[in-house]
Amino acid sequence: MFKLAINYEACFPREERGTLENYLSGIAKSELLKMSSFFLGFNPNNSRYSDIRDFFDMFFSAENAEFSDNVFNNVLQYIAATPQPYQMYEVPYVVSSLNLFEFIFDKIPEHQITTKSNAEVERDIFRAYVLLNQKTITERDRISQQIRDDNDITLSMAQALLQISFHNNDLINYRIEKVFYCQFVRALFYFEFLSFRENCNELLEAFYAFYEVVDYKDYLRRLLGISHAVLMKDREAHTEIHLENIENRAFIDKHIASSDSLLTELDFINSRGNPLYKYEDDKYRIISPLFTIEMIYNGLFFRLKNINADLQGAAKVSGFYNLKTYEYSEQYVLSKLLKEIYGNRYIQKSGAELDAVLPGAPDYYMRNGKYIHIFESKDILITKESKQSFDYRDLENELSIKLYENEKGSAKAVRQLAETVRKILSGEATYDTGIPTNRSHIFPILVLHYRLFNAAGMNSVINEWFKNEMAALQESGLDTSRVHDLILIDIETLLFNREAFANRIISLQDVLLEYEKNYLRFDITKARPRPKNQREVSDLFQKSLTPFSFYLDNKVEKLGYRRNGDDLLQKAAVLFDEEE
Structure with missing residues (x-):
C-alpha cells in the first residue's frame, strides 16, 4: 500500500x-x-x-x-x-x-x-x-x-501519478527476493554472452585481474557472499559483514564507499555503485540492502565499462555500450526468454532472423493462428536530472525522446511498433506469409530492461501515444479495430515468471488480454461492487494504473504457483563445481 x-x-x-x-x-x-x-x-x-x-x-x-x-x-x-x-x-x-x-x-x-x-x-x-x-x-x-x-x-490522473511515483519508484516498490533472483541470473547471462565473444576475452581477463578472481564464477561466488548477508538477515536493522577469510578483503574493498570521496549525488548514483562502508578493520556495514543486491547485475556493466576504457588498441572492445543494449539485451536475452516462454509452439522469429528479411522489423515476433505478438525491446535509462526533476515536462520529454521519437525525428519504440502494425495490416510483413490480415489480433509489447519503469501511470501515458498512432492509421484507411493496447513489460518480470509461462500455469496471451481489459481499459461503470463515494471512485482509477509487473506477480501467486528457486539453484550450481 x-x-x-x-x-x-x-x-x-x-x-x-x-x-x-x-x-x-x-x-x-x-x-x-x-x-x-x-x-x-x-x-x-x-x-x-x-x-x-x-x-x-x-x-x-x-x-x-x-x-x-x-x-x-x-x-x-x-x-x-x-x-x-x-x-x-x-x-x-x-x-x-x-x-x-x-x-x-x-x-x-x-x-x-x-x-x-x-x-x-x-x-x-x-x-x-x-x-x-x-x-x-x-x-x-x-x-x-x-x-x-x-x-x-x-495533468491527467496517469500523468500525475507518474510524476509522484517515478522519482522514487525503484526505491520503494520492490521485493528483495525477486530483485536478487533476477540480478543473479542476468549477471550470469551477461558473463556467458561476453564469454562467447572473442573480442571480449582481453576485457574479461582484465576484469578478473582487477577483482583478483579466477573467472566470472569466482566473481559471482564472492558477490553472493556479500548479498547472502542481506538475504538471510532475520531482523530489521543494519546489516554487518565480518570477514573471516582475509583473502576476501581486497575484493570487498572494491565495493565500498571511500572516505576520500563524496557519496552525495543526484539519485544516489555513488551509493548505488558502492553500497557498503568499512567501520573497522575487516568489518563492514551495508548502506543499502537494495543497492547491494542490484550491484550484482546493474553495476556490472559500469564496472566492465571502466576497465574497458583503460584498455589499449585491439584489447579495447569498441561499441561496448551498443554491444550491451542491442546484441545482448535486445537480441540475446529477449530471444532466450521468449523461446522458453513460448516453447516450441507457434510461429516465432527472433530479431536477428527478422532483420535478415526486412529492415525495421520488430525485435521478436510470434503468431498463434490469428493472434500476433510483436515486441520492441529497449535497454534504456533516464538521466538522473529528468528522473528527479520537479517539472513533469522534463520527465515526459525524455521518455518521449527515448520511447517515441528522438531529437532527429527518428522513430523509437512506440512509433516502431505502430509501423510494424501498419506493415502487418498492409500485407508488407514478408517474414510471415501466412498472416490472416483481415482477422488478425495484434498485441504490441514494449520490453524495458530496468524496473524503474514499473511506475504507476506509465503504461497508460505511453499507451496514449500508441493510440494516437493507431488513430492516424485508421484515418489512412487501415482497420485497427483488432489492434490491442500497448503493454509495458520489464525484462525481470518476464524472467521471474518464465517458469509459470513455460509450464503453462498461465499464458502470455491470457494475461495480456486480462490486463488490457481490467486496467488499461478500466470502465468505472462496470465496477463491482459499485463505488459509494468519490474517494472510492478515485481509488479504483488509481488501481487501474497498476503496472503490469505488479499485476502479473500477484496473479501468478494467487494461482498457487510456488517459486521455489529451483532454476536459480541450477544456475548457481555452476559456481560451486569442485573442478574449475
Whole structure:
C-alpha cells in the first residue's frame, strides 16, 4: 500500500525548524552512521515499524516518554485534519534514510564526538529525520505544484501519478527476493554472452585481474557472499559483514564507499555503485540492502565499462555500450526468454532472423493462428536530472525522446511498433506469409530492461501515444479495430515468471488480454461492487494504473504457483563445481 511519510510540521507544528548541521552536531560520526544504516535496514514492505506508534516505541527510550507522547499527539491531530486515514502514514521513508546517510558520510567531521545526552541524541536525530521527510516529500510536492500552477499545466490522473511515483519508484516498490533472483541470473547471462565473444576475452581477463578472481564464477561466488548477508538477515536493522577469510578483503574493498570521496549525488548514483562502508578493520556495514543486491547485475556493466576504457588498441572492445543494449539485451536475452516462454509452439522469429528479411522489423515476433505478438525491446535509462526533476515536462520529454521519437525525428519504440502494425495490416510483413490480415489480433509489447519503469501511470501515458498512432492509421484507411493496447513489460518480470509461462500455469496471451481489459481499459461503470463515494471512485482509477509487473506477480501467486528457486539453484550450481 502506498504510504505518506510523517514530516516535521506534523511532529512540531509550533517549533521553528533548525538545520541538519545543528541537529546532528554533538554526536559522534560513527554513532550517526550506525543509526542511519539502521534506518536503511527497514523492510520496504510490511515493516514492523510502519505503524507510527510502534516506531516511536522502538526509537525513543523511557527517558523520552513524555516527548514521544507529545509528538505522537501532534501527529494524530495533523492526520485528523487530512483526508487520509492513520494507516496511510508512517515515519520511515527510504529517500530520507539515504539522504541522511549521505549527509552524515560526507558532511560530519571524522573527529566529531558525542557531547549530547542520550535523550538529546534521540530527539535531535528524530528531528533531523522528519526534517528530511519535509524536504523530500512536502517541499517537493509544493514546488511541483507551483510549477504546474505557474505554467497552467493540467495533468491527467496517469500523468500525475507518474510524476509522484517515478522519482522514487525503484526505491520503494520492490521485493528483495525477486530483485536478487533476477540480478543473479542476468549477471550470469551477461558473463556467458561476453564469454562467447572473442573480442571480449582481453576485457574479461582484465576484469578478473582487477577483482583478483579466477573467472566470472569466482566473481559471482564472492558477490553472493556479500548479498547472502542481506538475504538471510532475520531482523530489521543494519546489516554487518565480518570477514573471516582475509583473502576476501581486497575484493570487498572494491565495493565500498571511500572516505576520500563524496557519496552525495543526484539519485544516489555513488551509493548505488558502492553500497557498503568499512567501520573497522575487516568489518563492514551495508548502506543499502537494495543497492547491494542490484550491484550484482546493474553495476556490472559500469564496472566492465571502466576497465574497458583503460584498455589499449585491439584489447579495447569498441561499441561496448551498443554491444550491451542491442546484441545482448535486445537480441540475446529477449530471444532466450521468449523461446522458453513460448516453447516450441507457434510461429516465432527472433530479431536477428527478422532483420535478415526486412529492415525495421520488430525485435521478436510470434503468431498463434490469428493472434500476433510483436515486441520492441529497449535497454534504456533516464538521466538522473529528468528522473528527479520537479517539472513533469522534463520527465515526459525524455521518455518521449527515448520511447517515441528522438531529437532527429527518428522513430523509437512506440512509433516502431505502430509501423510494424501498419506493415502487418498492409500485407508488407514478408517474414510471415501466412498472416490472416483481415482477422488478425495484434498485441504490441514494449520490453524495458530496468524496473524503474514499473511506475504507476506509465503504461497508460505511453499507451496514449500508441493510440494516437493507431488513430492516424485508421484515418489512412487501415482497420485497427483488432489492434490491442500497448503493454509495458520489464525484462525481470518476464524472467521471474518464465517458469509459470513455460509450464503453462498461465499464458502470455491470457494475461495480456486480462490486463488490457481490467486496467488499461478500466470502465468505472462496470465496477463491482459499485463505488459509494468519490474517494472510492478515485481509488479504483488509481488501481487501474497498476503496472503490469505488479499485476502479473500477484496473479501468478494467487494461482498457487510456488517459486521455489529451483532454476536459480541450477544456475548457481555452476559456481560451486569442485573442478574449475
